[in-house]
Every structure is written in C-alpha cells, then in structure tokens.
Amino acid sequence: xxxNVNGKDFEIKNxxxxxxxxxxxxxLGLTGTKVGCGAGICGSCTVHVDGVDTRxxxxxxxxVEGKRVTTIESLAQPQADGTLKxxxxxxxxxxEQVPQCSWCQSGQMMTAVAFLAENPHPSxxxxxxxxxxxxxxxxxxxxxxxxxxxxxxxxx
Amino acid sequence: MATENKKRRWxxxxxxxxxxAGVLGGGIALGYGVGLPAARLKIAEVMDSGIGQxxxxxKGPLVWIDIAPxxxxxxxxxxxxxxQGIHTAxxxxxxxxxxxxxxxxxxxxxxxxxxPVDSAGTTGSQxxxxxxxxxxxxxANLRExxxxxxxxxxxxxxxxxKVMKGFVLVDGASGTGAGSAEGQISFGELIQNKQGAWEVxxxxxxxxxxxxxxxxxxxMQRVDLxxxxxxxxxYAYDVRLPNMAYxxxxxxxxxxxxxxxxxxxxxxxxPGVIKVVAEPDFAGVVAETRQQAAAAVTSxxxxxxxxxxxxxxxxxxxxxxxxxxxxxxQNDGTGTAMPSGGAGQMIEAHYSSPFAAHAHLEPQAALADxxxxxxxxxxxxxxxxxxxxxxxxxxxLKEEQIEVMPTYLGGGFGRKYGSDVAISAARLSRAAGRPVxxxxxxxxxxxxxxxxxxxxxxxxxTLGVDGRISSMTHLQSSGEVANSFLPAAMxxxxxxxxxxxxxxxxxxxxxxxxxxxxxxxxxxxxxxxxRGLGLLANVFAIETFVxxxxxxxxxDPLEFRLQHLPAGAGPDxxxxxxxxxxxxxxKQAGWDTPLPQGRARGIACCTDAGTTVAQVxxxxxxxxxxxxxxxxxxxxxxLIINPDGVKAQTEGAITMGLSSTLFEETRIxxxxxxxxNFDAYPLITMRDTxxxxxxxxxxxxxxxxxxxxxxxxxxxxxxxxVFALTGQRLRTLPLKLA
Numbered sequence: 001x002x003x004n005v006n007g008k009d010f011e012i013k014n015x016x017x018x019x020x021x022x023x024x025x026x027x028l029g030l031t032g033t034k035v036g037c038g039a040g041i042c043g044s045c046t047v048h049v050d051g052v053d054t055r056x057x058x059x060x061x062x063x064v065e066g067k068r069v070t071t072i073e074s075l076a077q078p079q080a081d082g083t084l085k086x087x088x089x090x091x092x093x094x095x096e097q098v099p100q101c102s103w104c105q106s107g108q109m110m111t112a113v114a115f116l117a118e119n120p121h122p123s124x125x126x127x128x129x130x131x132x133x134x135x136x137x138x139x140x141x142x143x144x145x146x147x148x149x150x151x152x153x154x155x156x
Numbered sequence: 157m158a159t160e161n162k163k164r165r166w167x168x169x170x171x172x173x174x175x176x177a178g179v180l181g182g183g184i185a186l187g188y189g190v191g192l193p194a195a196r197l198k199i200a201e202v203m204d205s206g207i208g209q210x211x212x213x214x215k216g217p218l219v220w221i222d223i224a225p226x227x228x229x230x231x232x233x234x235x236x237x238x239x240q241g242i243h244t245a246x247x248x249x250x251x252x253x254x255x256x257x258x259x260x261x262x263x264x265x266x267x268x269x270x271x272p273v274d275s276a277g278t279t280g281s282q283x284x285x286x287x288x289x290x291x292x293x294x295x296a297n298l299r300e301x302x303x304x305x306x307x308x309x310x311x312x313x314x315x316x317x318k319v320m321k322g323f324v325l326v327d328g329a330s331g332t333g334a335g336s337a338e339g340q341i342s343f344g345e346l347i348q349n350k351q352g353a354w355e356v357x358x359x360x361x362x363x364x365x366x367x368x369x370x371x372x373x374x375x376m377q378r379v380d381l382x383x384x385x386x387x388x389x390x391y392a393y394d395v396r397l398p399n400m401a402y403x404x405x406x407x408x409x410x411x412x413x414x415x416x417x418x419x420x421x422x423x424x425x426x427p428g429v430i431k432v433v434a435e436p437d438f439a440g441v442v443a444e445t446r447q448q449a450a451a452a453v454t455s456x457x458x459x460x461x462x463x464x465x466x467x468x469x470x471x472x473x474x475x476x477x478x479x480x481x482x483x484x485x486q487n488d489g490t491g492t493a494m495p496s497g498g499a500g501q502m503i504e505a506h507y508s509s510p511f512a513a514h515a516h517l518e519p520q521a522a523l524a525d526x527x528x529x530x531x532x533x534x535x536x537x538x539x540x541x542x543x544x545x546x547x548x549x550x551x552x553l554k555e556e557q558i559e560v561m562p563t564y565l566g567g568g569f570g571r572k573y574g575s576d577v578a579i580s581a582a583r584l585s586r587a588a589g590r591p592v593x594x595x596x597x598x599x600x601x602x603x604x605x606x607x608x609x610x611x612x613x614x615x616x617x618t619l620g621v622d623g624r625i626s627s628m629t630h631l632q633s634s635g636e637v638a639n640s641f642l643p644a645a646m647x648x649x650x651x652x653x654x655x656x657x658x659x660x661x662x663x664x665x666x667x668x669x670x671x672x673x674x675x676x677x678x679x680x681x682x683x684x685x686x687r688g689l690g691l692l693a694n695v696f697a698i699e700t701f702v703x704x705x706x707x708x709x710x711x712d713p714l715e716f717r718l719q720h721l722p723a724g725a726g727p728d729x730x731x732x733x734x735x736x737x738x739x740x741x742x743k744q745a746g747w748d749t750p751l752p753q754g755r756a757r758g759i760a761c762c763t764d765a766g767t768t769v770a771q772v773x774x775x776x777x778x779x780x781x782x783x784x785x786x787x788x789x790x791x792x793x794x795l796i797i798n799p800d801g802v803k804a805q806t807e808g809a810i811t812m813g814l815s816s817t818l819f820e821e822t823r824i825x826x827x828x829x830x831x832x833n834f835d836a837y838p839l840i841t842m843r844d845t846x847x848x849x850x851x852x853x854x855x856x857x858x859x860x861x862x863x864x865x866x867x868x869x870x871x872x873x874x875x876x877x878v879f880a881l882t883g884q885r886l887r888t889l890p891l892k893l894a
Contacts, residue, residue, distance in 0.1 A: 015427070015428075015445065015448075016427075017447065017451075018445075018447065019447060022445060022446050022447055025394075026402070026445060026446055027445075029396060030387070031387070031390070031393075031394035031396070032386070032387020032388065033387070034391075034393070034517070034518065035393065035518075035519070035595075036517040036518070036519075036598070037598045037833055037834050038597055038598055038833075039598065039833050039834070039835065041833065041834040041835060042517060042834055044517050071387070072386070072387035073386070073387045073388075076385075076386050084386055086385065086386070090385045093381075093385055094377070094381055094382070094385060097375075097377060097378060097381065097800055097804065099239070099378075099381055099384050099385065100239030100240065100241070100804060100805075100808055101239030101516075101517075101518070101564070101565060101566050101567045101568075102239065102380075102381070102384035102385070102389065102566075103391065103516075103517045103518040103566030103567060104517050105384065105385065106387055109385070128842050128843055131841075131842045132841040132842045132843040133841070134841070134842075135515075135834070135839050135841065136517075136811075137515055137516055137517050137567050137569070137812065137839065138239045138567060138808045138811075138812070139807060139808035139809070139810065139811025139812045139815075139845070140804075140807070140808065140811075141811060141840075141841070141842040141845040142807055142811075142845060142847065142848050143804070143807070144842065145842060
C-alpha cells in the first residue's frame, strides 16, 4: 500500500493490524515520533493526518491511506545552506528552553501546531484545554504554555 | 548516528595526565582518568607525529577535550543527558576554564569506546558537584599548555598572554577573538603549528577566579535542544542498524511468577517470526517487526507458576513500624524513640506514602548486536558501567568484549538502570544472529520493572511550655530503595537502606534532642530508586508534622521553623541556608500579605545533596478537589552554573512532586500491580500545574545538587496550605480531602 508522509509517497508492506506509529518509526525510520503508552493516552506519538492531530499509536495504517501524514521531521524547513529553519512553534520551544528529556515534545509541538492552525489567537485557557491531554513527565508544562502563547504572538 | 568505533591511543605524561591525538588528526586531546586514584591521574601523549611510545593504559580518560585545527572544541562527557541539562552545565564548566569560544563548543556523549563511562553513573544529583573540580583541573592544564605554546609561537613571555574565546592574546593587542589580527592566535592555529611534544605544566595551574567567569553563571541555551526539537536526537528506543530485527519477551502473569517450562508452541509459524527462544528461564521471539514479535510471544507454550498472589493488605503489614526494629540513623542530645524533652505536650502523628511508578515516557529499550568476538549495545541507562557488568555476567562475556553506547534518555528518574532490557536484547541477538532491538511496553513498565516503595512514618515531639520543640523523633519504615540493587551481604552489614532514609533525618538544628530510626522491608515486589529516593515521602512527613507543631504552639509556621534553625551558625551552615530559602520563598510569595477568601498558603523546606530548598504553595478547594494555584520556590544550590537550568529542574521537580502529591498511587492486587497503563495511573497535566516562581540564592564557591532536592518540600507545602484553608490535616499521599 501507499502512504504519504511529509509530502512524499512511500510504498509500504500491507501487514494486517499494522499501526501507523510503527510504520513511521521502524519501516520509514522517522523516529522523531515517539512512543509512550501505546494506548492513545499520553500524546507522545502525536502526528498530523490531513492536518488534524492524531495519536499514531492507536491508528491503523489502513486508516490513513490516501491521506497526508505529517511528522515532526517536516516542521523545520531546509535552507539553501543546508541548515534547518525552525518552525515558529519549534523556535518558541527553543526560546523558552522548554524541553528537558524531550521525549514527549514532538507530540507536544505537533499538538500545538494543529491547535494554533485552528486557533491563531488563543486565550491562556484555550491553550490549557488544548494541551492538557499530553503528558510531560519532566514537568515542563509552565514552559510549554508560555511557548504556545509566544508562538501565537509571533505568528500574529 | 555516530557509531565510529575508533579507539584512541593515550600516552602518559607529566603529573599523570593523558594526551592523545585529535580525532581528525592534527588536533590535541587531553584526558583525565577519574576512575583512578588522584595520585595516578594520567594524561598520555600520542601525537600524530608519532613522538613518544604509546603506553598501554587499562583505563582511558573519563573526560577529554579535543581541539581541532578549525578551533572546534569537543567535550566528551561521561554523564548521561536525561533532561537535566547536564551536557550543557558540564560543557560550561570546561569552556569557562579553558577559555574556549562557547559558539565553537560541541558535546559528545562518552561511551565505552570513546572514553569509558564513569562507574558512579548519573545519579543522586551529583553530576555537577562531583565533576566540578575534575573538569576545571583538566581545562586549566590544557589552557596553560596552549598558553605556553603561544608564547613560543608569538615570541612573547607567557605572563603577557591571556586566553579568551578560543584565542591566546598578547596583552594590549586589539584582538577580539576573531580572525588573525596581530598579537593573537587561535587554539587551532597553535595546534597546527606545534612542533615537538606537548607537555603538561610542571605545577598545578591556578584556576580562574569566579570574578572573571562569563560562561559559568550564565543561562546558556541547552546544547541538546536543537536535535531534540527537530526529531533528530537518538534515544535508546530510536537506535537503528542495518538488518536489525525486533524482539519481544514473555512475561509472568504475576510479579512472583516463575517459568516452570517453556516450549515454542506455534510461535515459529507466526507471521514475520525469525527466531524463537524457549529456555528454562527465558522465552522470547525475534521478528521482522515489533508488532509481529509482540503477537508471536502469545503463541509460545509457556507453563507459569504464578507464585503467591500477594495483596495490598499483606504489604501494609510488612511496613508496620515495630518497637525496636530498624537502624538508628540520627541520635543527637538524649534522643530516644519516645521523646523525653521534659515538661510539655507530647504530640504524635502518623503519615504514609504509596507505591508509585516512574512513568518515564520513554520505555526501557536497547539494541544489541551480537558478533563473534564482541557485543555492541546501545542502551538507555543511567549506569552504563553497571549495565556492562550485568550484561557480561548474564551472557558469560568479559566486560572488555562489550561496548556500551549510552544514548539520550527519555526520562530517567532512577528507573533507567538499563540492564534488564539490555540482557533481553543480547540473548535474542545471540539467538537470531542479527542486531535485535527490544523495547518495553507501558504494561511491562508498570508490571515488570520496579516501583517507588511505600513508606510509613511515626513522628513524635515534645512541645515545651515555651512553645519550642525540646525533642523530636522520626520512626520510618520503607520498602527497599538501594538495597534491592546491592548484594545481600552488604545490606546486612549496613542494617538500613540509605536510599530509603534519604531526607529522613530531622533537619532542625535548633531542636536539642533528635532521634531518627529507619526500618526497611524487603517486599515481595521489587522497589528501588525513584527521583530523590526517600526524600519526597520523608520530607512530607517531617514538614507536615512541624506544621502541626507550629499550629499546636500557636506560632506562624514560617516563624516556628525559623525558631528551630539557629541564626548565626555561619553563612555556609545548613541552618543559615535553610533560613535564607525559607525567608526568600516567603518574601517572594508575600507570606504576610492576606489572600482572597478561599485561598491559603503553606510552607515547607528541606536540605538534600548539599542544597537547601523552601516552597510556598497557594491553594484553594474547588468542587471538593485541591487546586494548587501558585508555588514559589527558593533554592540555594551553592554556586550556580546555569541559572535557567536550575529553574527548569526546580519547576520540573515541583511538577513531578505535585503529581505524587495529588494523583499518583498504585496498589498490589492478586500478585500484580493494579495499574497496567496511564488510564489507571494518571499523571498531572498542564490543567493542574500551577504558576511556578523560582528564587535563586547562591552560597559559597562550590556547586551542589539540583535535580532532586526541590522535589522534597512540595507535598508538605500543599498539605500545610490545605490545613490552613480547611482545617483538615492530610497525612497520607496522595492528598485527598475527606
């Protein structure tokens, strides 16, 4: 079957029960999408499917056939000099020095990007609502909140 | 990922240092073997010119600095980065003393190939404090070597040369540390133009005075974040090799369960299966994909002895504090198990904390590549040296045959011990003849690892008629922490478990009679290290009790604490530093200013890893639930290397501690842990995380620990605030209102 990931088509083996997370990580080598609980609870595995934040650990790969899958690896844009230009959300994360271990942060940023696309001028309460389904064990929540609000401000 | 396995040769030099060639050739590397006694510290010399004979040294240097001709300066760091910012902090110390240009600094995780990893592991909030003198010494030596060489090349006396941002400058030169202006030369140029052998200074160099620091003490951005934010950083779960396969391991139905017999069943016939292992003590499957391996494990024919079906009530019994049991770990004045401070009121209260999980979001993972003559291992481990030893023993190999490449950790918190998953991967790789990656599921993390042990505490005190505590006693009981990792003979000699009683000793020097006794229970389920070890539970009990005493004495809880911390004991004394953080947090929180109706504050403090911390929590009760609105924390970790890093660790410890304060617990039911996943073990989220303010205080010239100390006071600070608001005294974690 065909899978469109980060704007490219990939031919992948159609195995029964195959889950998007493992196809991304283990078949395509896109290990920037992380695994935390395998049950859609913690949010570490969040990717976009047609722009909607989606828990890839509970998403059968057949469900995303013909759709656009986007992962953390596509956020930053390659520049002519070979460097990467960070997405405004990544830049806000860097400016606020958000991550500690950072295992959850791909999922946090993918959640934030999808949220900000729908809510470019969020209130603090809306940010809390949107981001309170992602776990961060290191406890970076106060910085995550600041970074989401900052990214919104920068984009405005 | 970088997997080049080139062994660098080192040669002994003066004063026991090691000198080696730069990785690219033409550079210089300076090493320092911390594993050896200080008197035998070595730097060996193996310049590319071939000057000198390589010396066969059994242990390579623990830390080394590598300067390339382009001035790029690489630090090989032995400590593991698990989010605490340690690569950045240690690099700041090196760059400061060396005089390197921070913009040209790179950090590489040392491994058993590129410099041994340290045997102490990355634990106990000790990385900065233990490495501080070592790193400064090696960097200062290299700086002086470069200065001496610059004197030769520039034809100027050493005394006229200073080092700045990767350059050696002649006094008065206009050099700004860029380009090749007159009177300055870059480290890279110096090294390229070097003739003859490098020589370590005869005498121990003078260290840079603190007044000249411009990297240490600054909030440098974390060196690991760009790769992490772009999804490029490699953790143990992410390591890939050509031709790799995936392993899954059979697990007992209970924690006391044992394999009676294992057979392959129909596992070999399942899709994608490459190899099935069914041995007396171990059964697992290697398959083309992770999902296939996990599915095929259920097709093994396994006969389990479930063992005893333990229940929580039996655990509770084992934790009961008994008369005369345990080890006395504090006995000041005339302290005894029953306070005897003379006239006054005897007060007693009991506290407890539950089993808790580490819940690091990256599960255990390792990639093993079994080869005819060696085993290569990429593992998520806080203790690479221990992991190597454990794997060697389990696999019948010599340690020298095993290469351990530690990766970034997706959370450590004391659980990334690494050996169990690495051994599984090694067994499966040996069987399959291919590299095999094994990663635990969240269910395995809850059921098959180890937990934070439950604790019980009896606190007693005599409150004199003057309103002062004349004697105080802490009787503590806990499941094992350190003991479950130590040989039984050693734990028998020690009598108690230093991990379990971390933070248990009464920290108020103004109490004339203090007595603390620790009792350890070897529970049927494994318990062990967890961020701060016993700190969170012990400080919760002590600091809640002190609050109870303050209310009994009708004295403000801040004032009451200060009354029992003698002033004037000297600026470096723990008492003085506890007073400072208490007053610092109280001031920032506006302790004396009234709050709106329905809000209240609580305060608590602790000392740990040489650091003092105090926290003020502001709470309300909404819909019967405790809501924490704001936490102000003052922390004095001695000399601060990276202020924002200290703030981040403090924020993180408070948030993780709040999760324990408000939510986390698990129980034993029918020989299993009651939670399999986060649906039955919710963690704190952004919704319940308060505003956090951190006040930084600095005392003295030495850095102390930061990763764990601030997890100590938070539970008591919140509980004390709840009491101030509601009159309910909550003595069990997690805190639940009646």
